[in-house]
Amino acid sequence: MITIIGAGIAGPLLAYMLHKGGVECTVLEADHGLDARHQGGMLNLNERTGQAALRNAGLYESVLNHVLPGGDAIRLLNRDGELLFYNRGNGSRPEIDRGTLRRLIVGALPNNIIQWNRTVRAIERDDRGFKITMDDNSVTHTDAVIGADGAWSHVRSLLTDQRPIYSGITFIEMRYLKATSNHSVAKRLVGDGLMFALAKGQGIIGHREPNDELCVYAALSLPEEMARERMSRDVLLDHFNGWGSDYHSMLSRSDGALVPRPIYAVQAGKYWSCSHGVTLVGDAAHLMSPFAGEGVNLAMADASDLATAILAHPDNLDAAFADYEAKMFERSTPHQEKSASNLALAFADDAPRGFLDFFESISKHPRQTHGAAE
Numbered sequence: 487m488i489t490i491i492g493a494g495i496a497g498p499l500l501a502y503m504l505h506k507g508g509v510e511c512t513v514l515e516a517d518h519g520l521d522a523r524h525q526g527g528m529l530n531l532n533e534r535t536g537q538a539a540l541r542n543a544g545l546y547e548s549v550l551n552h553v554l555p556g557g558d559a560i561r562l563l564n565r566d567g568e569l570l571f572y573n574r575g576n577g578s579r580p581e582i583d584r585g586t587l588r589r590l591i592v593g594a595l596p597n598n599i600i601q602w603n604r605t606v607r608a609i610e611r612d613d614r615g616f617k618i619t620m621d622d623n624s625v626t627h628t629d630a631v632i633g634a635d636g637a638w639s640h641v642r643s644l645l646t647d648q649r650p651i652y653s654g655i656t657f658i659e660m661r662y663l664k665a666t667s668n669h670s671v672a673k674r675l676v677g678d679g680l681m682f683a684l685a686k687g688q689g690i691i692g693h694r695e696p697n698d699e700l701c702v703y704a705a706l707s708l709p710e711e712m713a714r715e716r717m718s719r720d721v722l723l724d725h726f727n728g729w730g731s732d733y734h735s736m737l738s739r740s741d742g743a744l745v746p747r748p749i750y751a752v753q754a755g756k757y758w759s760c761s762h763g764v765t766l767v768g769d770a771a772h773l774m775s776p777f778a779g780e781g782v783n784l785a786m787a788d789a790s791d792l793a794t795a796i797l798a799h800p801d802n803l804d805a806a807f808a809d810y811e812a813k814m815f816e817r818s819t820p821h822q823e824k825s826a827s828n829l830a831l832a833f834a835d836d837a838p839r840g841f842l843d844f845f846e847s848i849s850k851h852p853r854q855t856h857g858a859a860e
């Protein structure tokens with residue numbers, strides 16, 4: 487039996503492909519259910535990674551029905567509110583709400599494969615393979631474990647001493663409901679798709695979402711010890727002293743709490759040696775900042791490649807894991823490096839100059855991957 491830990495994006499897609507191929511697996515997920523918590527904002531589906539994986543799984547057409555038309559438009563502004571760059575997008579990197587994507591993949595699975603409300607507390611090897619201890623002290627045994635348990639993966643520690651490293655940047659997430667009637671300034675600033683307003687050490691990144699909603703991140707340079715603290719709106723506004731009045735109007739009023747999301751990444755290109763019966767997919771394998779626009783896409787590419795490898799070697803999981811890991815390590819490293827360099831560029835001393843050059847170059851060479859924040 488294969489046990490997958492985590493039903494974010496990679497775990498359910500992997501389980502779906504294994505189930506379709508006749509390989510038995512189960513997924514343990516800490517969330518109480520699909521609606522246990524808000525699943526974050528919009529994500530672009532990249533051709534060679536996310537789109538290819540969904541096609542391989544046979545799910546791409548159904549996902550395409552749920553993308554946000556025009557959501558791939560990009561605007562770049564400076565801190566005075568001046569529009570420096572606009573591209574209306576061409577539909578080649580469709581945008582979808584992360585919660586909708588997860589719901590579609592989970593919905594394709596039979597109900598009994600994901601066990602909700604099952605938080606893994608510890609995993610260790612034993613003579614039967616692996617012993618998994620849950621937070622309610624119940625214990626389960628399995629032959630093989632796949633860690634799809636995201637940024638703070640428990641499974642990762644079976645393979646490597648890699649730990650997420652704080653990037654120095656924290657996103658303060660804000661949500662805007664009924665944007666047309668209640669938040670006209672924010673709606674105008676964000677525009678049809680993705681908006682970046684960047685300056686030295688800070689920025690504002692916004693997405694239009696379905697149902698007339700917006701998701702906006704105020705990006706700040708904060709020390710790690712302050713990164714998880716709830717921030718008051720007054721303190722947030724103080725950080726943006728010197729920015730244009732429209733930004734102040736947008737930041738001074740959103741719906742619900744200000745949610746801190748510190749940005750972490752593991753060291754680029756540092757992986758592990760193959761180990762009997764265990765591997766990782768998605769953020770558990772290669773957590774990176776959202777500035778490569780690839781987190782969800784690579785998670786799906788990993789799921790697709792690992793499922794393909796397992797179905798090719800159903801009786802030799804270690805051979806399957808080795809094939810998959812070789813491919814995954816090679817694919818992920820350039821994206822990890824790009825996410826780190828794009829994050830530095832976004833908040834560099836001369837920001838938004840670097841992003842302006844970058845966006846102008848991709849408009850001249852549209853086949854190049856955009857690679858800016860998801």
Ligand SMILES: Cc1cc2nc3c(=O)[nH]c(=O)nc-3n(C[C@H](O)[C@H](O)[C@H](O)COP(=O)(O)OP(=O)(O)OC[C@H]3O[C@@H](n4cnc5c(N)ncnc54)[C@H](O)[C@@H]3O)c2cc1C
Nearest residue numbers: 492494495496516525526527606635636768769781785860
């Ligand atoms: C709530 C949320 C919102 C996000 N929003 C955005 C966004 O707006 N934009 C963006 O670019 N990226 C966002 N991300 C990150 C991006 O979605 C990831 O790159 C991508 O989801 C990676 O997929 P994954 O399947 O590897 O991991 P995840 O999607 O992180 O899924 C991991 C799953 O494992 C479960 N899990 C973790 N630990 C345990 C445990 N001990 N026992 C059982 N289950 C466990 C978690 O509950 C989670 O469901 C978000 C991630 C999350 C979890």
